[in-house]
Amino acid sequence: MNERKPAGSRRREIAGAALKVIAEQGLARFTSLAIAREVGVSDAALFRHFPTKEAIVLAAIDRVEEILFTGFPPRVDDPVERLGTFFRRRIAVIRENPGVARLVGSEQLAQAAPPEGVARVAGFRRRSQAFVRECLDEAHSRGLLADDVGPEEAAVLVLGALLALAHGPAAGRPRAQLPERVWRALERVLRRGGRRPATSRPTRPRPGPRS
Amino acid sequence: MNERKPAGSRRREIAGAALKVIAEQGLARFTSLAIAREVGVSDAALFRHFPTKEAIVLAAIDRVEEILFTGFPPRVDDPVERLGTFFRRRIAVIRENPGVARLVGSEQLAQAAPPEGVARVAGFRRRSQAFVRECLDEAHSRGLLADDVGPEEAAVLVLGALLALAHGPAAGRPRAQLPERVWRALERVLRRGGRRPATSRPTRPRPGPRS
DNA sequence: CGTCTAAGTGAGTGAGCACTCACTAGCAAG
């Protein structure tokens, strides 16, 4: 028999394993046996901690929410800079948790989840989109946006860049700073007067605090 | 017994039905029975025309290629305008074949396909990305690009916008012109001198010829 | 018309899956 663990910790472990399997192996290989092997127990053991496989998926969705939305929304005054902080954090999250982006972006989680879970994942997307829109609307009404780019189009550009960077290959070394360059390009494009020579006042690098 | 059809036509019909099922119902409901019901025959009949379900998926991938890459690449001299033509065509394709974008963008097809198919779908993405990069590199070397946006960043913006528009909701009426506005914003941002007051010389509306 | 080919069918078959159950055994408290 395998090592025994208290229920709470096993639950988290199982949810994490589910996330890992679905992210690394895809839906087709996302079976209770695969989850169990990842944890190192028999498949029957899973059902001591969760009533169904769907419940495991829901717990995995909880984990995704935790990963995506800690320290959200960033509290930064300037709306464009706030958007930049969000952008960089999302990129970091995607880098550190490969697969999570693919999960939320593609419909894979939705396929495995009960309707409740599908709705929650859709909610994650809406929440991120709404945040981007709000930043841009605020920037617009404060007169910070360049006037040849409406906030609606700007939102598509920002969200799209995020999607493109997330779906791209795991970003080999030479391309590591690409996201940063993309954001700087975006900021120049979005900010009123942001297109003065590139030395104007670029974004603060913010090595800093993860709220 | 059902109406009999010659083999070639049935094959195409089955591939199309597979595409429809996988796009509309998702991977979980993508079963041979579902395909068969879509066509209007029994599931056993499918295997008169294809040796395996995987072979059906491969045929569906052929169909996707046909849909995505007819009239590709556009033959337009100005690289930015060429990119615009591509952008608009892709948007149109996505609009007319809902689901196809989700298929290629998300990993759904990959989950159902044998490795050969996965590679082909990855090739579709690479081909589109390479085209975008080539347009932008050419524009750059011809001095057409604004000099505060490198071709690499520009490619992320263009591909991202495409992704964001494709993944968005099926675009209710009021938002119908959003893709056009997004492209115009992109063009202003990319072109050297494209940011003179918005009345300068925006994109030609091109009501015109589908090559 | 009769003949032959092959598209179509209903009833399987075996494999893999989520989930169950009777049972084992680690661990905490008395």
Place this chain on the structure above:
DNA sequence: CTTGCTAGTGAGTGCTCACTCACTTAGACG
């Protein structure tokens, strides 16, 4: 140590799915 609790197990169970097979019959052709 004994007792009680529960995490863990191996051997199922029933279900769905891809695929097969013996057979039927549409329909092209002489």
